[in-house]
Amino acid sequence: MKQKFDIIESTCVPLPLENVDTDQIIPARFLKAVTRDEKFFGDNLFRDWRYNADGTPKKDFVLNDPRYSGCILVAGKNFGSGSSREHAAWAIAGYGFRVVISSFFADIHKNNELNNFVLPVVVSEEFLAELFASIAKDAQTKVKVDVPAQTVTNLATGRSEHFELNAYKKYCLMNALDDIDYLLEQKDKIEKYEQSR
């Protein structure tokens, strides 16, 4: 869903596992929907880690742990690897996350998050390890993500880092514009390119 980004301050949901692939974020059997119903995808986020086969919640999975809440997901290295399914980004957005913090994202998934107004924030391994430690110590640990300043701060320790976001995408996120809005204005350039071939 298109929404404007500014400064977000929130508690976090920690998922300290590496190589979380998009098949885990949303299993293939939930890809049969022909509409973009974010609630449906959000309800099935991490389905097989979150629920038993009979639909009862798995108590040991973090989304079922009442201590953790907030709109920031903190995940281990190489988040979103594997399938290009954008349904994974729809599920993350549909659940209510607005930011995912990790030390490394898979390329396609990272683009999919950005195209769905979920902000992937890449931090150093040290920042990530410290943040996991802060959350383990105090589940109420908050993180501040300042999009205009491009900084992310662990409010428990005060540690702050700059994160990458190109000027174009930053403008899009802060003004709730998407790439298609931009491309539709480029028709002349496209035709000129086609004629030049």
Add this chain to the structure above:
Amino acid sequence: MNTLFDKIWDAHVVSLIEDGPTQLYIDRLYCHEVTSPQAFDGLRARGIKPLRPEKIFCMPDHNTPTHDQDKPIEDPVSKSQVDALKRNAEEFGLTHYGMMDKNNGIIHVVGPEKGLSLPGMTIVCGDSHTSTHGAMGAVAFGIGTSEVEMVLASQCILQQKPKSMSIRVEGELGKGVTAKDLALYLMSKLTTSGATGYFVEYRGSAVRSLSMEGRLTLCNLSIEMGARGGFVAPDETTFAYLKGREYAPKGEAWDKAVAYWKTLKSGEDAVFDKELVFDAADVKPMITYGTNPGMGMAIDANIPALDSIPAEQRPGFQKAMNYMGFEAGQKLLGHPVDYVFLGACTNGRIEDFRAFASIVKGRKKAANITAWLVPGSWMVKQQIEDEGLDKVLEEAGFAVRQPGCSACLAMNDDKIPAGKYAVSTSNRNFEGRQGPGSRTLLASPLTAAAAAVTGVITDPRTLL
């Protein structure tokens, strides 16, 4: 600088956004039924139509059953998705190869075999295995549904230019060692994120001597190292494969095209952002033991011991061992197998069926094995019959099914039951990938055939 990737990419730049992505022109968009319906909805919501419908080809493959395709799909949800693609293609005037159409099959098998994917092109699809088409000497990569909508709307995509990587493999692959083993070997060395942010050019004598089918398998698996895509520069093997294919240029246009394609190579002075070199002689038949494709090893090796795994990776490694029902340090040779799957965009081509048949010929399917042999397209199925491979397979107790993605991701009814072990020629061994609770061991068609006739994990070299 001056890599083939640079040449193709730069030739497709429509504009550069200052401190932002590149507006890249796309020559070919493929749409399958799973990742396109919401993109077509987006067009309708904006009141627009595809800008260049003649460059777009659609076909269902993920949901299609592998039997009785002449009858309506039983699963109403799968049916509605397959029907939606047909409706959308009709509404927007796009070419559509529906179920039972002799042109239908897995999109990444059909594109090359119809000559729709050509050297020098930019090719995208809402599917990470679009990297397959790189084997034709094209820049091909997977995209999300919003990006599918972008390309439908403007024939362009906004992308950051990836970095370039050269993976050079020199020497000869040994007996019983295939392109699939080479790819699994590279993944085990690079991990599933080792090539993230890069576009890979595969080079060297071992790559050059691969057939087109082998190159398609190798490029298919680029994404499993995290790469945006991977390709092989076009050469005589490519031209011989393409000549006479339906959408390949004909007559004078062919000669002109080949002359251009011959210029598509990295310069002698090319500078890659990263260069890796491997020796083909080091590659053995491979098998995976864990829950990502980078967790692979030589088939006669032992699963790594726990103390050899870096501390931060141990939770993931232990989770994988628990899921797979394996112990760290264990050997896999001789381990019982329940299912064998030959197929997918990775290994669903004619050469893969020839390889499988070469092992099972004169042998019998083991009693404990359920085997699903699924050609990548109707064209592959026809070729199997033309070559009489179906008879060889039948005599050994195997049946050839109808084409589709099938058990690779189990969106149709080909699901591996929970707890069962499947030796699969597909591309991913993620938890639940082949059905909830399924346990996948990725391997080559030769290794799959060896498991199918012995009922256990077997080194295919012992049966050659």
